[in-house]
Amino acid sequence: MSEDIMDVDGFARICKALGHPARVKILKYLKEENRCICGQIVEILPLAQSTVSQHLKNLKEAGLVKGEVEGLCTCYCIDLKTLEDFKKMVADL
Numbered sequence: 001m002s003e004d005i006m007d008v009d010g011f012a013r014i015c016k017a018l019g020h021p022a023r024v025k026i027l028k029y030l031k032e033e034n035r036c037i038c039g040q041i042v043e044i045l046p047l048a049q050s051t052v053s054q055h056l057k058n059l060k061e062a063g064l065v066k067g068e069v070e071g072l073c074t075c076y077c078i079d080l081k082t083l084e085d086f087k088k089m090v091a092d093l
Helices: 008-017 021-033 038-044 049-061 080-091
Strands: 065-070 073-078
Touching: 008 049, 008 080, 021 038, 021 049, 021 065, 021 073, 038 049, 038 073, 049 065
Parallel strands: none
Antiparallel strands: 065 073
16 A cells, blocks of 8 residues: 555545535535635525534545645545545555
8 A cells, every 4th residue: 555545544534524425415515616705605505504614614624635724714625645545545445
């Protein structure tokens, strides 16, 4: 296995993060939009802003999402490298 591919703990963190349907929906939305702010996600999911923020925090801690502060907002996007590494590990199971 390549050194660039995540370790087993990183793989498990991502699996745990993907264990909630709202987080999967957020990732799918980010994939379609490339990047967005939390408020845009709140508009498409029937969840409170604080709940969406918590889900984004979980995805960020797992390494699946990156956040960049732009003024008063944080703009989120998928971390493509982490996602590719995760897909490789799933394929190797």
